[in-house]
Amino acid sequence: MLTRRIIPCLDVKDGRVVKGVHFVNLRDAGDPVELGTRYSDEGADELVFLDITATIRSRKTIVELVRKVAENVFIPFTVGGGIRSVEQIDELLRSGAEKCSVNTAAVSNPDILTQAAQRFGNQCVVLAIDARRSKTKAGHWQVTVKAGTEPTDIDAVEWAVEGAKRGAGEILLTSMDADGTQKGYDIELTRAVADAVTVPVIASGGAGTLEHLYDAIVAGHAEAVLMASITHFENYTINQMKEYLRSRGIAVNL
């Protein structure tokens, strides 16, 4: 039976892992290679590295980081942040990443999903969506781009469906409203997207307790749960998360 995945997320800025609230007020959380290796040893199913600086200079740093991680970590990992072209995806995959996540570039040029899927297969194309609850339309979420700084008129659920159709093999869905609050995932958003697409959805943003993980899977219909604050600051180990989920009847790789 396919197990539900526990995925620690490492936001990387200037070569360090950081974590903030609602994408701001960043705290230092350690060295990315060290932390990645630790999570892998502790039993994480996958890792996600997001380059949150995403400048031309940081691009070289992130390729270097991917190489170092790949020398030490033998579980799949996704890299994202500022990816603009299929060539960049090629470079990151060659450097050892299993998947690449695209966010802003996919909104401005959705064809990048198709091109990347045709060239590398849809299993390594992840569409990252940062969604914010609409203030005007109840039960709707707006896609935001540029690390959450720029709202668009695009509906998050529709965009997920379209992205999957165009070649994304997985959706990394972050609730901007919940991110870093540790008050729980946006279950309504997660379920709306997970029920609308046929590809796996990774719930992201808001994990604070073990029950939140359970809710995202059972009520939110997520295939995988992503977390940052609760692992970086050692509230819970990966093992504790898996033990808990298993005790509540969810299949995990333990």
Added chain:
Amino acid sequence: MWWQKVIFICFSTQQLNDSTNSMIAIIDYGAGNLTSVKRALDYLKIPSVISPDPKAVRSAKQIIFPGVGHAAAAMKKLRERGLDGALRDAFAAGTPIMGICLGTQIILSRSEEGDTECLGIIAGTVPRFRLSDPALKVPHMGWDAITVKQKHPVLCDVRPGDEFYFVHSYYPLPSDPSAVIATCGYETEFPAIIGAMNFIGTQFHPEKSGSAGLRILKNFAAWKGAPC
């Protein structure tokens, strides 16, 4: 001096040839993430070389045939580089060969992916998942447990409940059921590891399956090619 360079080049070519014979050759056919297999072997301190050269494949101590990608594109590249013949020769010569994912699939006779004629080293087909449960997604992607059906030296320390990382929409289906070494379930039971003689192939990615996967690669490196 120029002659120093010549001596150096002769020496290093010689060294390279010698070393290929004592190394695992990872077949480079322009597809797939060869580097992750290489990195896993480096981590285990197992000497290996990524090579597109049919000669190196024929003379290798062992061969890993990895792959992510499309069956038709992979077969085209193998034929262009003369690697299809080299693989058949190596198999006939008894060289231990390990397939991974697409590498395991195209060892068989035919794949539904692009209706592609494959190597036919082992008789069988590569069907696509046809699932009736709409909640199950294709590709089958993530960590899943396997059931070992037959003892095999490469699987000697696989423990019940060990899980491996899968990502695939097609699966290998050998004609001879005795070539199924382990299975996995995804609505139906499908072969997760196949093997015959000196070939063993996994549908999952041992190089991305954490410590359980690394143990399989380590066991393969110690395997002389004799089945149980």
